[in-house]
Amino acid sequence: MNVKMTSVLVANRGEIARRIVRSCRDMGIRTVAVYSDADVDSPHAREADSAVRLPGTSPTDTYLRGDLLVAAARRAGADAVHPGYGFLSENADFARQVEDAGLVFVGPTSATIELMGDKLRSKALMSEVGVPVLRGVDLTALTAEEVADRAAEIGFPLLVKASAGGGGRGMRIVRELSELADAVGSAEREALSAFGDETVFLERYLVNPRHIEVQVFADEHGNVVSLFERECSIQRRHQKIVEESPSTAVDDVLRERLGNAAVTAARAAEYRGAGTVEFVLADDGSFYFLEMNTRLQVEHAVTEAVTGLDLVGLQLRVAQGEVLPPEALNPSMTGHAIEVRVYAEDPINGFLPTSGTVEHFKVPERQGLRVDSAIEAGFAISTHYDPMLAKFISHAPVRDEAAALLAVALRETQLDGVTTNIGLLASLLEDEDFLAGDTTTSFLDDHRELVSNSSFVADGILARRALAAALIAQVQARDSAIVQQTIPSGWRNNPSSRGPHASSQTRVYAIGERETRVDYAVNPPTAKVSIDGSHEIDGLGELRILALTAGTADLESDGLRVLYEFVRSGNRIFVHDRFGSTAFDEVERFPAPDARASRGSLVAPMPGSVQRVLVEVGSTVMLGDPLLILEAMKMEHTVSSPVSGVVAEVLVSDGHQVEAGAVLIQMHEEQIS
Template sequence: MNSKINSVLIANRGEIARRIIRSCRDMGIRTVAVYSDADSGSPHVREADSAIRLPGAAPKDTYLRGDLLVAAARRAGADAVHPGYGFLSENADFARQCEDAGLVFVGPTSTTIELMGDKLRSKALMNDVGVPVLQGFDLTNLTTEEVADRANQIGFPLLVKASAGGGGRGMRIVNQPAEVADAVASAKREALSAFGDETVFLERYLVNPRHIEVQVFADAHDNIVSLFERECSIQRRHQKIVEESPSTAVDEPLRKRLGEAAVATARAADYRGAGTVEFVIAEDGSFYFLEMNTRLQVEHAVTEAVTGLDLVRLQLRVARGEALPPEVLAPTMTGHAIEVRVYAEDPPNGFLPTSGTVEFFRAPDHAGLRVDSGIETGSVISTYYDPMLAKFIAYAPVRQEAAALLAIALRETQIDGVTTNIGLLASILEDEDFLAGATTTSFLDNHAALVANSSFAADDVVARRALAAALIRQAQTRDAAVVQQTIPSGWRNNPSNRGGSGNSQTRVFALDEREVRVDYALDPSTATVTIDHGAHIEGFGELRILGLTVDTAELEMDGLLTCYRVVQAGSRVFVHDRFGSTTFDEAERFPTTDSRASRGSLVAPMPGSVRRLLVAAGAAVGVGEPLLILEAMKMEHTVTSPVDGVVAEVLVAAGAQVEAGAVLVVMREE
């Protein structure tokens, strides 16, 4: 029986909400957005046909409130609810609330979600139908001693995993018995915060496997089909950052076996709609069922690229009761697609999430490139939600071309105001091991230099960008001048005390902890850049200024013409060329004395909330001992003592919101 869907409430935010809106609009279906107070200016709110406010900012008060979402759908007169991914997309209670309210839930039934969302029950079911699974144990109601016994039975390393989890949350790798108790407690807290369910289990952990998943689709007419595999092995914190299809590790015989196992999984679960069956492939070629995600995946776009199918449109058609069309029942795969996830995070600094205002956002427009983003210039990146900003997807006839296209696009992208992982993603795509298809879940561990150097640029590149920034800043200064706009700022008619001409200028920037000093003159055009009081980088060949505006510079150095673009936000200067970007902090001409944190102060490495205090003033602690736990963007971060010493002061309380750089604890070294 077909259901009427004229209007869909999208129970989500950001990039996926915008993605769903696009397909709904193509199908003539009206959309209703929901938004928290923190998302009132989000693009998805304006792009929907109507929008309803969810008072508050934290997920538990807004996007995780099924009752508010159902009430919003009723109020808007929606026929259906699309959950997107994350939040309540795999919550059986929410699906049941929609069903009870007479709303079409765009996804499988609540019964199926409940079955496959319980990773312990789903693994038992897979074992019954002959799909290989990894050994594991439920920890519910077990004592500390019993947990330790189960861990020893599995052996090390092992994985603590949230039963209701996903996206790497509520997961901990344990390498030795002494780590089990803390890992279980931490995983439980994170799972409860992210999913409202603290159930965790132990599972055998494969070292250096491939993470392969299969996209399945099923309708209510007994049709179930595999839409081929995606490889998602390159991860950080067990969360994917690079996905591609097809996998370099899967040949036709293995693709057939994986597809058959995925279809068997969906059939055993009485599945409807889009789903993903996740597997790990060991080094010997054996594969094991991990879980089934009963929703659309973040990486669904790579499957769309190689099959030519619109998976959101198919979700809506199946939700209306239609049978899968012929092109889905006999799918084909051509070319190669790679997707990367752009996050607001700092890879060299432990992938800590970042926040702030996007001062400028621009992505290139290339054939074969697709950008699904949840941001625009002016977007505020808060600490309340997942830090993913956008997805970049490249499609080409062969893998090497897709990787090259995507790397170039990332280098050309401007996201100013927030630290991101763009540099790391581009470096991965250019890496020889990646291009050779040598991708496993240990890829980043084995390529630590890529992470450490992801925001690094050579001194000569920094120097050229600093010179461009200095010239553009002068153009901005003269443009803002009330009189004598043609005279360079700071000009005087006597020679400078450095022996230069009257139009010799100086700009001083900071790059991380280094000073970058630019001395230049415009007639004739000369320049010297000094980085951190080191050797001069000068000459640049013949410096020719071919174009100069308040935000761009066309400079010819050593006979090479390069175009630069600058975005200014307060004292921060973001400089871009075709090969990447550098962010400078412009030094004040007349700096005031700043108040620095006292010696021994431990500051917040990121904005967030104080989840737990683990020490009190007067406590003696050893180096590496946990002092408190911060939570930001649904992830936990433990602040540890850098010394053997005594806690002199604790300056925050549990539950407090803190900004990056706020003093948390003051230590007194023994």
């Protein structure tokens, strides 16, 4: 039955909400956004034709309230609801609420979502129709002893998984029996927080498999098609960070087998719309059903790039009762596409989520490059929601070109104000093993140097950026001066004893605990400089200044010319060139007394909620031992001891809300034998 949609409520936020709005607008369909109090300034709330406020900030008070979303659709006159991904996109109760309200749910039926959302029932169905599955055990109503027995029957390593959700939440690898109880408890808590259902199960864990998924599409007229595979093997915390199509591990024969299995799964579920059937692929070519995502995937843009199809547009057409068009019923692949997810997180600090305000955001324009983002300058990164900020997608005739295009684009991207994984992603795309196609789910574990070196900057490059910062800062200081603007900033009528030359200037910048001193004396068009008292770093003794403004510096030294761009936020300075960027903290000449926590203090790495305190006063701990569990951005994070010693004071308790930098535990540092 055909239904003409005139207005769609987008029951989501961020980049996927913006993406849905684009396709709706292309089809002449009006859109209604929803936004929490934390998202009042979010771009998605402005870009829709109208928007409805959801009072509150936490997901449970806003984007996870099906009743509020349906009420918002009715209030705005929408006749359909698109759930996007995440939040309630795979919640059968929400789909049923939408259906009961007489609205069109852009996705499968509530019955299908309920069936495939229960990973235990869906695996049983797949086994019945001949799709290979991994052995699993439901833990519902089992005693601790029975859980241990079932785990022994499956064998280690195994996986604890949430039955009701995905995205890596509620998932733990267990390598031996002693880890089982804690893993089950942690997975249950995280599943309850993320999906409202604490049900978990055990499943055989394949070591170093590939994660392959197949995009399927079905209409109400009996058509079910495979739109080929995506490889999503490179992950952290069981969450994908790199996706590509086609997979380097899949040939035409295997592609047909995977596609047939995925279509069989969709038919068995009486599927409608866009869905993804996920498999693990062993090195012997065998594959096993993991789950079916009854929604659009984050990585749908990869499939759009290689097929030329608008998957959101197809969702809307199928939801209106239309037949899939010929180009979808007879799809073809062209070229290679790669997507990376840019997260607000710190890779070298255990991928902990980060927060802050986006001071500046600029991406390069390249043919074959697409950027879907949730942010713009001035946008505050909230700890209430998933930390993904943007997706970068490249498309080129061959894989190496797609990887090179994406790596260059990432290094040229200017995203200031929050720590991200951009450096890691660029390095990963340039890695020899990645370029050879050797990607498994253990890729980052096997390439820890990529993570540890993700923020590394060679001394020569760092020195040049610090110099550019100093020169541009001087121009800014001069431009803001009220009097005597023609005199160089910081000019003295007596030679400076600190610098290497008469009338030299000095600026000191810090990167974490490391400080860099820049001494310079400008005599246009040249300048004499030293970094930390040395003139020998990459020929920086003398340089030519080709252009210098309050925002850019075009400098040449030792025959190398580089253009630098500069963004300031208070005492923090961001310097960009074509190879990356560095954030410097300008060290004040006369700083206020320092109130930092002393060594041995355990401070909150991010705002969040204390889930469990694992120690008490008097506990003896070693460097790196877990002290408490903090929940932020819908994930649990273990906070470890910064020193070996004895717990002197515990300043928080379970359920305590803390801000970033708050002191949680005080330690007496001691030598532990």
